[in-house]
Amino acid sequence: GAVVSQHPSRVICKSGTSVKIECRSLDFQATTMFWYRQFPKQSLMLMATSNEGSKATYEQGVEKDKFLINHASLTLSTLTVTSAHPEDSSFYICSARWDGSMERNFGPGTRLTVL
Amino acid sequence: GQQLNQSPQSMFIQEGEDVSMNCTSSSIFNTWLWYKQDPGEGPVLLIALYKAGELTSNGRLTAQFGITRKDSFLNISASIPSDVGIYFCAGQEDFGNEKLTFGTGTRLTIIP
Numbered sequence: 001g002a003v004v005s006q007h008p009s010r011v012i013c014k015s016g017t018s019v020k021i022e023c024r025s026l027d028f029q030a031t032t033m034f035w036y037r038q039f040p041k042q043s044l045m046l047m048a049t050s051n052e053g054s055k056a057t058y059e060q061g062v063e064k065d066k067f068l069i070n071h072a073s074l075t076l077s078t079l080t081v082t083s084a085h086p087e088d089s090s091f092y093i094c095s096a097r098w099d100g101s102m103e104r105n106f107g108p109g110t111r112l113t114v115l
Numbered sequence: 116g117q118q119l120n121q122s123p124q125s126m127f128i129q130e131g132e133d134v135s136m137n138c139t140s141s142s143i144f145n146t147w148l149w150y151k152q153d154p155g156e157g158p159v160l161l162i163a164l165y166k167a168g169e170l171t172s173n174g175r176l177t178a179q180f181g182i183t184r185k186d187s188f189l190n191i192s193a194s195i196p197s198d199v200g201i202y203f204c205a206g207q208e209d210f211g212n213e214k215l216t217f218g219t220g221t222r223l224t225i226i227p
Contacts, residue, residue: 004157032213043203044158044217093157097213103148104215106157 001027004096006107013084014115020080021110023094029074030096034104035067038091050077084114119204119218127224128194136202136221137188144206147180147187148215152201161202162189191223199225 003026013019023033031052036044048069049057056069068080077096081088091111097104119140128134138147146165150158162173164180164187171178177190187204204218 006157034213034215043219046214046216049213091155095157095215103160103163105160106150109155109157111155 002098002101002105003027004094004105004107006092006094006110008110009108010111010113012113012115015085016083018080018082019084019112020078021092021094021112023077023079023096023107025075025096025098028096028098030077030098031074033071033077033094033096035069035077035079036093036095038093038109040091044093047079052077081112084112086114088112089114119206119216121202121204121218121221123221124219125222125224127226130194130196130225130227132194134191134194134198134223135188137186138204138206138218139186140206140216141185142206142208143184144216145184145209146207147178148205148207149176149178149187149189150203150205152203152220154200158203194223194225196225199223 005024007022033050035047037047038044046059047062050069050071052071052074058064066082071077091109093109095104095106119138121138148163149161151161152158162171162178167184168182169180175192202221205215
């Protein structure tokens with residue numbers, strides 16, 4: 001149980017285009033989802049906290065106009081990387097917590113490569 | 116952003132050996148979590164710790180929540196090839212703040 005999925009698993013795009021990544025909680029409802037970014041051989045860095053029905057909370061240094069987050073339902077949050085540049089190439093991972101638990105599960109990640 | 120310091124950064128061991136890694140912080144955490152990440156995948160939760168001094172096992176894995184609440188360790192006994200990967204600790208500062216801070220990671224390699 002408590003499975004988190006992401007789509008797509010891998011995307012390659014041209015510089016200047018926008019890319020949307022989906023994060024879904026498959027068998028539970030998630031009021032809160034989290035978006036992380038992981039560069040090669042580095043740790044996970046929290047980008048933003050996504051709350052269903054309200055605006056996301058962004059970490060310091062993360063541009064909210066560049067990384068658009070929408071949490072339209074209790075099972076879906078989307079991250080859109082707008083006007084992507086090569087330096088946005090990274091591994092993007094979401095996680096979700098189910099109500100009543102202190103733990104959270106992570107999605108399988110999305111590898112973004114911007115050419 | 117803030118990070119937890121993990122050591123060692125990498126380990127090269129032989130199959131069957133025991134492994135020990137730890138995580139330290141300058142801040143107090145109320146929850147400690149240990150994750151394993153395989154290449155190209157998301158982290159998978161191994162053990163969760165909620166009380167200072169707590170010692171919890173999951174099969175061959177044992178983790179402890181330090182009494183000072185500023186550290187935690189993870190032990191793996193009798194390592195096997197599938198233990199290869201990157202291990203991350205993660206801490207949550209307080210129950211009202213859901214943010215997880217991740218450690219710098221320990222890369223485990225098993226030498227044939």
